Amino acid sequence: MNLIEEALTGHWGPKCSEYEEGCIVCDAWREYENLATYGETLKKSFTDVPKDTQFVAPISLTKVQKPTLSEWMAWLKQGEK
């Protein structure tokens, strides 16, 4: 369990076994999972690049600054191609 998961568990409680509409615990965990997925994509934007003489991000890093949830969901889908 990482630090965020520990904090989530401490504050909201352990993740429910099944997602339930309107459950605040489920929503908190879902948000975290969205962010974790986003983090993976973000990590790849640094690692999935050829090590040439110049660093070129495959996805514009300016998008990383403050995307809205829907913006980065769309962005994640792009990255899945």
Ligand SMILES: [Zn+2]
């Ligand atoms: Zn729940």
